[in-house]
Amino acid sequence: MSSLTSQRLGILAVVAGLAIVPWVFGSFTVSLFNDIGMAALVVLGLVLLSGVAGVISFGHAAFVGIAAYASAWLSTEYAISPWFGLPFALGVTALSALVIGALTLRLGGHYLPLSTIAWGLVVPLLFGNMAMLGRHSGISDIAPLSLGDWQLMTAESAFYIIWILVGLVATFCYHLLNSRMGRAVRAVRGGNVLLASFGANIFHVRLMLFVLSAVFAALAGWLYAHTNRFVSPAPFSLHVSIDYMFMMVVGGMTQLTGALAGATIVIAVKNVLQDLLPLVSRHAAQIQAVAFSTLFILLLHHARGGILSLASKMARVKTPAPTQMHDAEPPVEPLPRRSLPDKGQPLLSVEAATKRFKGLVAVNEVSFHVKSGEMVGLIGPNGAGKSTMFNLMTGTLQLSSGRTEFMGENITRRSQRDIALMGMARTFQHVKLRPQMSVLDNVALGAHARGQCGMLRAGFNLDTEEERRIHAEARRQIARIGLEGQEMEAAGNMPLGTQRLIEIARALAADPVLLILDEPAAGLRKAEKQALADLLSRLRKEGVTIMIVEHDMDFVMKLVDRLIVMNFGTKLFEGDPQAARADLGVREAYLGHAA
Ligand SMILES: Nc1ncnc2c1ncn2[C@@H]1O[C@H](COP(=O)(O)OP(=O)(O)OP(=O)(O)O)[C@@H](O)[C@H]1O
Numbered sequence: 001m002s003s004l005t006s007q008r009l010g011i012l013a014v015v016a017g018l019a020i021v022p023w024v025f026g027s028f029t030v031s032l033f034n035d036i037g038m039a040a041l042v043v044l045g046l047v048l049l050s051g052v053a054g055v056i057s058f059g060h061a062a063f064v065g066i067a068a069y070a071s072a073w074l075s076t077e078y079a080i081s082p083w084f085g086l087p088f089a090l091g092v093t094a095l096s097a098l099v100i101g102a103l104t105l106r107l108g109g110h111y112l113p114l115s116t117i118a119w120g121l122v123v124p125l126l127f128g129n130m131a132m133l134g135r136h137s138g139i140s141d142i143a144p145l146s147l148g149d150w151q152l153m154t155a156e157s158a159f160y161i162i163w164i165l166v167g168l169v170a171t172f173c174y175h176l177l178n179s180r181m182g183r184a185v186r187a188v189r190g191g192n193v194l195l196a197s198f199g200a201n202i203f204h205v206r207l208m209l210f211v212l213s214a215v216f217a218a219l220a221g222w223l224y225a226h227t228n229r230f231v232s233p234a235p236f237s238l239h240v241s242i243d244y245m246f247m248m249v250v251g252g253m254t255q256l257t258g259a260l261a262g263a264t265i266v267i268a269v270k271n272v273l274q275d276l277l278p279l280v281s282r283h284a285a286q287i288q289a290v291a292f293s294t295l296f297i298l299l300l301h302h303a304r305g306g307i308l309s310l311a312s313k314m315a316r317v318k319t320p321a322p323t324q325m326h327d328a329e330p331p332v333e334p335l336p337r338r339s340l341p342d343k344g345q346p347l348l349s350v351e352a353a354t355k356r357f358k359g360l361v362a363v364n365e366v367s368f369h370v371k372s373g374e375m376v377g378l379i380g381p382n383g384a385g386k387s388t389m390f391n392l393m394t395g396t397l398q399l400s401s402g403r404t405e406f407m408g409e410n411i412t413r414r415s416q417r418d419i420a421l422m423g424m425a426r427t428f429q430h431v432k433l434r435p436q437m438s439v440l441d442n443v444a445l446g447a448h449a450r451g452q453c454g455m456l457r458a459g460f461n462l463d464t465e466e467e468r469r470i471h472a473e474a475r476r477q478i479a480r481i482g483l484e485g486q487e488m489e490a491a492g493n494m495p496l497g498t499q500r501l502i503e504i505a506r507a508l509a510a511d512p513v514l515l516i517l518d519e520p521a522a523g524l525r526k527a528e529k530q531a532l533a534d535l536l537s538r539l540r541k542e543g544v545t546i547m548i549v550e551h552d553m554d555f556v557m558k559l560v561d562r563l564i565v566m567n568f569g570t571k572l573f574e575g576d577p578q579a580a581r582a583d584l585g586v587r588e589a590y591l592g593h594a595a
Pocket residue numbers: 357360362380381382383384385386387388389429
């Protein structure tokens with residue numbers, strides 16, 4: 001049985017099992033399931049935001065609270081149906097998340113989680129101090145959900161609505177993760193430089209994800225208000241936010257199914273402890289807190305992937321790759337290509353480029369020009385400033401002084417992302433792939449800017465045509481680097497040399513005008529180097545301009561039209577490879593060492 005079939009059977013079994021819950025169990029257990037469902041909605045958002053994208057939030061219970069209070073207030077104050085309260089609650093929460101996210105998501109390192117603690121504390125405090133929200137007594141007698149004349153007053157009657165919403169949100173998340181924006185979300189942990197290199201805006205991705213996860217929390221809040229029919233500040237406090245994080249860690253931070261497993265395990269264990277501990281001790285609450293803290297620490301030590309991955313490791317089940325392989329893809333219309341400038345046109349101009357790192361001048365008044373269709377090598381001994389020069393050209397670093405132009409436009413102060421969108425694609429000296437993502441997904445990242453579908457279209461699965469075109473493009477580039485048939489392998493399992501090739505395929509998927517390659521042949525075997533040289537020659541014939549930093553002199557000398565040699569941050573020589581070989585200064589500075 002294929003892993004896809006067993007996955008589907010597993011989902012079917014869970015759905016069938018859930019469907020009979022209200023018929024089999026009593027009201028208490030059904031309301032426990034309802035609590036699990038509502039918590040799972042919040043944790044699904046946290047899996048995307050914190051687990052996958054690495055944006056840690058200790059404040060999501062506040063979003064549950066904002067929605068719960070918004071809908072509760074509207075329905076009690078104006079006697080408005082909870083169904084009208086739903087868009088109001090989602091809207092208010094999304095707006096709050098947009099404001100909080102815009103203010104905090106640019107914070108780096110530990111400051112972001114610290115700021116989430118701040119608003120996680122403040123929001124429930126506000127609830128407790130606002131007269132219109134009933135201060136600490138909260139709001140009671142909230143209208144229940146209703147379908148026509150049928151009021152969903154009991155746990156059993158609310159059960160299906162809650163779990164249908166959980167199913168819909170989980171499906172949305174699944175589609176989102178396997179989309180253009182989902183790949184960007186999965187790449188966020190790779191950092192700003194990686195995302196900008198294929199034209200994505202990391203702040204925008206993080207902000208949209210933050211708002212989306214808040215909207216999922218809002219769904220839980222709305223359900224909570226109208227099934228519990230009473231809201232007060234306590235269920236939205238900081239320690240409840242930490243409980244949600246705990247559920248995410250228990251289930252498995254990066255797995256959607258982990259959200260369900262984590263919510264189930266934590267709520268069930270809590271319930272059992274609440275029943276049993278008072279029988280053995282008067283300090284039940286304290287013992288429960290200690291038990292949970294211990295479990296948390298044990299999990300972080302021994303099962304960081306969560307209970308599900310621990311279970312599958314023990315059962316030796318191989319986790320399927322996130323994007324499924326389609327055996328025979330029907331033909332698709334290729335993605336549109338940009339028109340390349342005519343051969344020989346001025347393409348890149350670098351004038352007196354200088355970069356200072358405090359006292360160190362890494363690049364010192366370097367000037368050169370590259371014409372369309374050329375292949376130019378940038379060589380020099382270690383520390384000569386080659387990678388820094390590439391970083392200045394691509395906008396990865398800002399110039400201290402000097403000027404850069406690309407396709408006739410001044411790009412000196414343009415962002416790395418803007419320059420990438422103009423058609424400058426690059427690889428990195430220190431490979432920047434997402435190791436857990438498949439080769440296909442890594443390469444498809446390169447085509448990010450060639451697609452348009454956002455998170456909502458992806459989540460509602462309205463992006464299938466675009467996805468097929470992006471996948472077809474990624475497969476074409478993978479075939480070009482000779483990795484056909486290995487599309488579904490995790491990129492991190494590949495040897496370093498192959499990972500460099502995958503980066504080239506990713507850069508090619510962007511349909512570049514200028515391809516910037518930083519040590520592409522490092523780690524490649526002889527035959528692979530030859531294949532790479534053939535590929536680069538073919539690309540040059542197609543009209544792609546290439547700049548290449550490389551330490552392998554044989555490789556670079558045979559390939560390039562022109563060499564620029566740097567030493568101690570300055571340009572030492574510029575000319576054809578034969579002249580470089582003959583130049584005394586170059587021999588002394590560089591080739592002499594290589595000989
Ligand atoms: N972010 C940085 N902060 C401080 N110094 C830096 C930074 N990046 C590079 N440097 C320094 O600038 C100089 C040039 O480094 P660069 O990496 O550009 O050289 P390179 O020619 O690419 O060397 P290699 O071939 O070894 O990669 C080195 O002395 C390096 O230590």
